Amino acid sequence: MNIIVAKHAGFCSGVKRAIETTEETALNDKAYVYGQLVHNERVIEDLEKKGIKFVEDIDDIPENAVTVLRAHGEPGITYQKLKQKNISGEKLKDATCPLVKLVHSAAIKLKNNGYEVVIFGKKNHPESIGTSCYIRGKDTFIAENPDDASDVIDYINKNNFGKVAIISQTTMSVKGYNKLVQNINKSFNNKFEQLSLNLKDLSKPFVFVDTICNPTKQRQADTEEIAKKADVMIVIGGKNSSNSKELVVKCKELNVETYFIQSAEELKKEWFTDKEHIGVTAGASTPDITINEVVGKIKNIAI
Numbered sequence: 436m437n438i439i440v441a442k443h444a445g446f447c448s449g450v451k452r453a454i455e456t457t458e459e460t461a462l463n464d465k466a467y468v469y470g471q472l473v474h475n476e477r478v479i480e481d482l483e484k485k486g487i488k489f490v491e492d493i494d495d496i497p498e499n500a501v502t503v504l505r506a507h508g509e510p511g512i513t514y515q516k517l518k519q520k521n522i523s524g525e526k527l528k529d530a531t532c533p534l535v536k537l538v539h540s541a542a543i544k545l546k547n548n549g550y551e552v553v554i555f556g557k558k559n560h561p562e563s564i565g566t567s568c569y570i571r572g573k574d575t576f577i578a579e580n581p582d583d584a585s586d587v588i589d590y591i592n593k594n595n596f597g598k599v600a601i602i603s604q605t606t607m608s609v610k611g612y613n614k615l616v617q618n619i620n621k622s623f624n625n626k627f628e629q630l631s632l633n634l635k636d637l638s639k640p641f642v643f644v645d646t647i648c649n650p651t652k653q654r655q656a657d658t659e660e661i662a663k664k665a666d667v668m669i670v671i672g673g674k675n676s677s678n679s680k681e682l683v684v685k686c687k688e689l690n691v692e693t694y695f696i697q698s699a700e701e702l703k704k705e706w707f708t709d710k711e712h713i714g715v716t717a718g719a720s721t722p723d724i725t726i727n728e729v730v731g732k733i734k735n736i737a738i
C-alpha cells in the first residue's frame with residue numbers, strides 16, 4: 436500500500452494569517468468574529484474554546500467590541516456598520532486575505548475604467564458577494580460554471596456593453612475558468628483577451644483577468660498529479676469550503692474513486708479494499724492535525 440499526500444495541502448497563507456490574527460486578538464481582548472472566519476468546523480470549534488465569539492449578524496456584536504473580519508473579505512457596508520458601533524481603527528482586526536483584497540482593487544479599477552465586470556464564482560460565497568458589492572451590489576452578474584457562458588453572452592448582448600471584464604473568485608477551478616472564457620469566445624469571435632493582473636492596458640474592450648490565487652492553483656495542480664496515479668482519492672475539507680469542493684470535482688473528472696471527508700472518523704475500511712495507491716489531498720482551510728489523523732487512520736485500516 437502506498438499513501439501519497441499532496442505537497443500543497445491544508446492551510447494557505449490567507450487562512451494561517453486569519454487564524455493567527457484571531458488568536459493574537461483573543462490574548463488581550465474579548466474577541467468577536469463576524470462570519471465564518473474560515474470554512475472549517477474544527478478550526479472554528481477550537482477558536483470558540485479559546486473564548487472567541489462568532490456571530491453572523493452585526494447586531495449581535497456589542498458597541499466598542501474588538502472584532503475580526505474573516506479571510507474571504509467584506510463589502511464596504513460592513514465597515515460602515517461596524518464604524519457606527521464605534522468599531523474601527525485598533526478595535527477592527529481585518530483578516531481579509533491580501534489576495535482577496537487584490538481582487539477587490541482590480542474589480543474597482545476595472546469598473547472605474549468603464550468595464551462591466553462579470554464574476555466567475557459561487558453566488559452564495561462570501562468572497563463573491565463581497566466583490567460583487569464593490570462593483571454593482573446585488574446586480575453583478577455571477578457565472579457559476581462554464582455552462583453559464585451562454586447566459587453571460589446574452590447579458591452582454593442585451594445590455595450592449597462596450598467594455599466587459601471577467602474576473603474570478605480566488606478559489607475557483609483553473610480549468611473551469613479557462614473553459615468559461617473559451618465557451619464565451621466561441622460565440623464572441625475570440626474577442627476576449629487576457630489582461631494581466633497589474634491592469635496596465637485598459638484600452639482593450641473585452642478582457643479576462645486571472646484572479647485565482649496561487650495557493651488554489653498549487654492545490655489543484657498537486658491534486659491532479661496525485662489523482663492520475665491513485666486508485667482512490669481522499670479529499671479533506673469543510674463541507675462549505677469552495678476550494679475543497681473544487682478538488683473533489685478535479686478528482687472525479689479524472690474518473691478516480693473519490694471520498695470527501697471532514698475528519699478521520701468518516702473513513703471506511705472498504706474504501707481501500709484492493710487499492711494499492713491511495714491519494715490524500717486537503718483544501719486550504721484544513722488543519723495539519725486533521726491531515727495527519729486521516730493519514731494515520733488510513734495506515735491502520737487499509738491493510
Ligand code: SF4
Nearest residue numbers: 447449532534605648
Ligand atoms: S485560498 Fe487564496 S485567497 Fe483564499 S485565503 Fe487562501 S490564499 Fe487567500
